[in-house]
Amino acid sequence: MKISQRHAWTLSVEEAIAIQEQMQAEVITSDQLQQPVQYVAGVDMGFEADGTISRAAVAVLSFPELELQETSLARRPTSFPYIPGFLSFREIPAVLDALEKIKITPDLILCDGQGIAHPRRFGIACHLGVIVNIPSIGVAKSLLVGKHEELPDTRGSWQPLIHKGEIVGAVLRTRVGVKPVYVSSGHRISLPTAIDYVLRCTPKYRLPETTRIADKLASDR
């Protein structure tokens, strides 16, 4: 798919904050998905050589069957350090390289990380979603910001994630007996709809099939 660069990726933290604040105005948290959703993509990262090389993997699955349709891999030098709150500046460049090679344009992208459950409401799922203009969801394995009540140990149960008085996402139990995941809107999707898609992409394990397959690709050497 064709991707148009929105800004440079070699920048200071101050410049990164400015970009986040500016682009966050473009984030849409209401449902604007292509119906029916036929293809769902998962994105994940891996690193080599002490983190100096970034590897991005994309897996496109059919929906709701969740059968693998296409994959893509990209490697490039890592150009930004890991700083909580600025993950997208470290990971998106390689992800865009991988997405450019894909033929099937996904209707929805599940990202490994937060959506609007972020200090400035602009996590990696928002950043990627806005750049490619495709609905996206943030599915993180741990908390960045916010707090929540305890969760029943039942698949599908969830609790709102609250940050500074706002509901920024949900803590969702995708499987009994394991830690929950943190779901938040990335772009062009509401929280209730995001929760629904995450559950439908998580038939067996804690993480979505999309990210599990992308993770396997990014790790396979």
Place this chain on the structure above:
DNA sequence: GCGACAG
């Protein structure tokens, strides 16, 4: 100033 802190 003191903690917290996606991957």
Place this chain on the structure above:
DNA sequence: ATCTTGTCGC
């Protein structure tokens, strides 16, 4: 994220 042995449970 990555480095790593054994161990628990289906």
